[in-house]
Amino acid sequence: MKTAVQEELHQPIAIKDLPIPQPQAGELCIELKASALNHRDVWVQKGKYPGMNLPCTLGSDGAGVVVSAGSESEENWLGKEVVINPGMNWGDNEAVAGKGFEILGMPRNGTFSEFIVMPVEYVHEKPAHLSFEEAAALPLAGVTAYRAMFTKAGLTKDKRVLITGIGGGVALTALVFAKALGCEIYVTSGSDVKLQRAKELGANGGINYKEEKWAKSLSKSAGLFDVVIDGAGGEGFSGLIDASNLAANLVIYGGTAGNIGGILAAKIFFKQVNIMGSTMGSPTDFKNMLALVNTHKISPVIDEVMPLDNAEDALRKMEAGKQFGKIVLKHN
Template sequence: MKAITLNSKTLGSLLLTDVQDRPCESGEVKVGIKAAALNHRDEWCRKGLYPNIQDGIVLGSDGAGVVLEVGDSVNLNLVGKEVIINPAINWGDRQEVQSKNFEILGMPRNGTLSEQVIVPADRIKLKPEHLSFEEAAALPLAGLTAYRALFYQGQLKKGDSVLITGFGGGVAQFAFQFALNAGAKVYASSSKENKRDLAKELGAVDVFDYTEDHWTEQALASSGGFDLIIDSAVGDSLNNLIDVAKPGGKIVFYGATKGNPSELTARKIFWNQLKLMGTTMGSDQDFENMVQFVKENKIKPIIDQVFSFQEAIQAFDRMKEGEQMGKIVLTP
């Protein structure tokens, strides 16, 4: 079967090649992939910046398809079902934090950028009927991360003022849509005018260009401050977020693409009773809740572009450039 593997010796460090198939073992299912989506971790793997990098591994964490085969102890009625895959493996028993054995599908075990993938049977959920395979494939990793950031860590409530930074990326677009559907007053920031325009079109109360010197003043004038801020950059911009958080507010970050801040305005944090929280992908319960929330609210992921497996390098390069609006999807 054809699959996109990591190969540091080839142009673009990707290779579309034949990989060996195998039967399901006990407790596993084989899913015929109809669509798979990229995440930034796939690009980090391509660059060699992710732990336990191994050439020859099939990349990809997000996927949707049809169950082709089940192993022993798995319900035969699953065969033929349309499903999405939860890429969070071995989260563990604690809702508060992942276990030491936690891993994400696609490195170090084979992932979804393949015509077929074998996963533990408890990693699949029935595909929401209102979603196409391409839309469903875009949901799992980013949707799960956004859901946990908003509802478990952020304790979002109806009427809260929420700022989603870096609108346009996968997690940010889901956080934006989830917050809107939860009845929050949602604001967004982006350095790209077209992304700010789309956020307004989708229902943002206001939008801000975080590259402008006085964007924090504009944000405070517009919102009065934010109850909750969802961010993936950190770096020195963290102090700007501290400035626009309401007293008692929360800042939840799921990445640190700008690295660590060179200094921190600690006095504002303790005086304003702010909560700074890190978050990752979520637990199995978070995934269950996220899928149900998507179903109930008929939420559809924003798809940037769909590529074929043969166009994998172009798809990865588009992610690297950071120009996408929504999720990049590949189909076999």
């Protein structure tokens, strides 16, 4: 089977021919029709995670068809079109993942491969309205956006939401989720073109975070926000508190822009804003996310579909931040 393997740090990902893995009892073998990139894959290539285990097949997101089962009790899955939950061993505490939590695609071999074996508990039926490419674009970004917006921030239709760095996979998934709910949505981006595209997808407005005093301009033109979903951190985080309403819920799920600093404590306590950290989600978050997608017939935003052979080009495109939406790899 064709597989994209990260053999060494800081090296291009290599396309290899490996044997098809065989499922044991409790496992399924899935012929993956498509996979998708997350920023995590770029971070892994650069060795930015503890417990690096190379060589490893990268990729956390995938969708395909179940082709074999490890035992009779999983045979009801044969032939089903499925998506994979990449968040493994969450544990039994909904509030936070346990020590054994793992993300598919390092240390365990991931989805940039024609076949994968997964424990049956991480395999879910593909939303019927989605193609394999669309379904592959959903899992990691979807569960991260879902937990930040709903489990953590308690987003409802009547709330005004601000989503930062809208070109990102998680951010755009958050946009389509909030749109399905009917919320008023504003976004930030470092690109005016991406701001325009976000408006075409249903954002009410947006601002370029590279502009000086962007938070002041945004709150002047659009008002303050009840929910803020941020994947960047960095110097811009202070502006997010300025743009927050009283008692707003501000959720941070990523740190693309680096350390947060220089925040006046009084801004946080006088406004009584709730600043919350969030990660990917529990199995319950994943199921709820799929239910939301099925109920509202939501489709993730795809930037480009590339062949699996071009996995390295896809990783470099993601690193350069050139994408608007998910970069998907088609496997055959």
